[in-house]
Amino acid sequence: MQVWLERMTIEKNIESKSFPSVEAMLVDYRPEVPVYCLRxxxxxxxxxxxxxxxxxxxxxxxxxxxxxxxxxxxxxxxxxxxxxxxxxxxxxxxxxxxxxxxxxxxxxxxxxxxxxxxxxxxxxxxxxxxxxxxxxxxxxxxxxxxxxxxxxxxxxxxxxxxxxxxxxxxxxxxxxxxxxxxxxxxxxxxxxxxxxxxxxxxxxxxxxxxxxxxxxxxxxxxxxxxxxxxxxxxxxxxxxxxxxxxxxxxxxxxxxxxxxxxxxxxxxxxxxxxxADGVSVVTKVYLRKGERLYINDGIFGSFAESSSNQFQLPARLVRLDGPIGNGLKPFTVFGPTCDSNDQLPQPVCLPEDICEGDWIEFSLLGAYSNALNTNFNGFRGCMFVDIDDT
Ligand SMILES: Cc1ncc(COP(=O)(O)O)c(C=O)c1O
Missing domain, CATH: 3.20.20.10 (Alanine racemase)
Structure with a gap:
């Protein structure tokens, strides 16, 4: 128990609440940090x-x-x-x-x-x-x-x-x-x-x-x-x-x-x-520059292992305020650190109208994700929630 109590002080905002969906969690928290959604x-x-x-x-x-x-x-x-x-x-x-x-x-x-x-x-x-x-x-x-x-x-x-x-x-x-x-x-x-x-x-x-x-x-x-x-x-x-x-x-x-x-x-x-399929990570879009997106998680966080192995992850946009446009297109996705390597290895297909403040849920991130999360550039902050949608 002690080991985890120590880690909890690093990973602030650990939550024990259960939500029926990712959307319900977002309505409650509107999180700025990546959220590990455990099933x-x-x-x-x-x-x-x-x-x-x-x-x-x-x-x-x-x-x-x-x-x-x-x-x-x-x-x-x-x-x-x-x-x-x-x-x-x-x-x-x-x-x-x-x-x-x-x-x-x-x-x-x-x-x-x-x-x-x-x-x-x-x-x-x-x-x-x-x-x-x-x-x-x-x-x-x-x-x-x-x-x-x-x-x-x-x-x-x-x-x-x-x-x-x-x-x-x-x-x-x-x-x-x-x-x-x-x-x-x-x-x-x-x-x-x-x-x-x-x-x-x-x-x-x-x-x-x-x-x-x-x-x-x-x-x-x-x-x-x-x-x-x-x-x-x-x-x-x-x-x-x-x-x-x-x-x-x-x-x-x-x-x-x-x-x-x-x-x-x-x-x-x-x-x-x-x-692997028991955890998704909900990330937030910090900035859009044309077809480039800058989000709050990257290869020094939850995506270290999936990126080095070139695993493709299902991704979906979640927007609380307003409808989502129909067309999809590929975006280059960058992580939050100052390191230029902090980029997802493959383009991610997302709605054309994605913008700052939207969230992206990446699935299949239960394996070697939070376990490898670093504090590089001070971006370790994250939350864990239980999503009961299975
Ligand atoms: C000794 C040992 N056992 C089991 C595992 C788990 O492997 P996997 O996640 O591929 O099932 C690992 C992974 O590094 C390992 O080193």
């Missing part, structure tokens, strides 16, 4: 669907959106286990939920984060992808027998908007020796991978699972758990995607193909797929 019920439903369809345990990847309402919505939707990447995230989860299990799945941790998460917060699941990281875990835990160590495998590139395995992940050779060291040290052995974020090809999971199969048959150590990571996609308009069911099917078939059965716990760590 708690949508996130609850996404979580519930995921839990019902994934053939194992679903951990929510806290980094994706650590807002307490988002965590609570996932929790209400049936998720009580969380993928965490830092001691702060461990504390956040531990302080918020009694019955939760944090899994420290970041393969690079400080010694103090390992020590304190183990000793003070009871963390018993750690990922590693290198012998030096394993040595740190060995040094910092008292009893290796109660701890599961996940050896994170690198996966082949392709099939996802963001590839992670240039930064993290052991090769099969490295994983085989790591697993043997894990077992000899007394830990329970497990494997994990992440196919990359916004994965658009279900075959990526099958390819990664065949790497798992090769590793297991060469390592010859008993594996207690397999974590297939995150990467499940959101439906951005400029990306054609197979349905989520195809990803689940690929995983079920991929696990069966390498001969793993009920003796192992299967886990996954979705972030984006649970929350």
């Amino acid at each position: 708690k019920k949508r996130i609850q439903r996404n979580a519930r669907d995921f839990v019902n369809n994934f053939p194992g345990k679903v951990l929510y990847a806290v980094k994706c959106n650590p807002h307490p309402w988002v965590l609570d919505a996932c929790h209400v939707g049936g998720i009580s286990d969380f993928d965490v990447a830092s001691l702060e995230e461990v504390k956040l989860i531990r302080e918020r939920y009694n019955n939760s299990t944090p899994y420290f799945q970041h393969p690079v941790k400080s010694r103090s984060a390992i020590r304190n998460s183990y000793r003070l917060h009871g963390v018993r699941h750690f990922a590693v992808d290198h012998l030096s990281e394993l040595s740190k875990v060995v040094d910092e835990v008292d009893d290796t027998r109660g701890v599961t160590v996940y050896v994170r495998l690198a996966t082949p590139p392709g099939g996802a908007s963001e590839h992670f395995s240039d930064k993290f992940g052991a090769s099969i050779d490295e994983a085989v020796s790591l697993l043997n060291r894990v077992r000899n040290t007394g830990f329970k052995c497990a494997l994990s991978f992440h196919v990359g974020s916004q994965c658009y090809d279900p075959c990526s999971y099958q390819t990664a699972l065949s790497v798992v199969g090769k590793t297991i048959s060469r390592a010859r150590v008993p594996i207690t758990a397999l974590d297939v990571g995150g990467g499940f996609p959101a439906s951005y308009p400029n990306m054609a995607l197979p349905p989520l069911a195809d990803f689940m099917k690929a995983i079920v078939e991929g696990v069966a193909a390498i001969g793993l059965g009920h003796e192992i716990t299967l886990l996954c760590e979705p972030g984006r797929a649970l929350v």
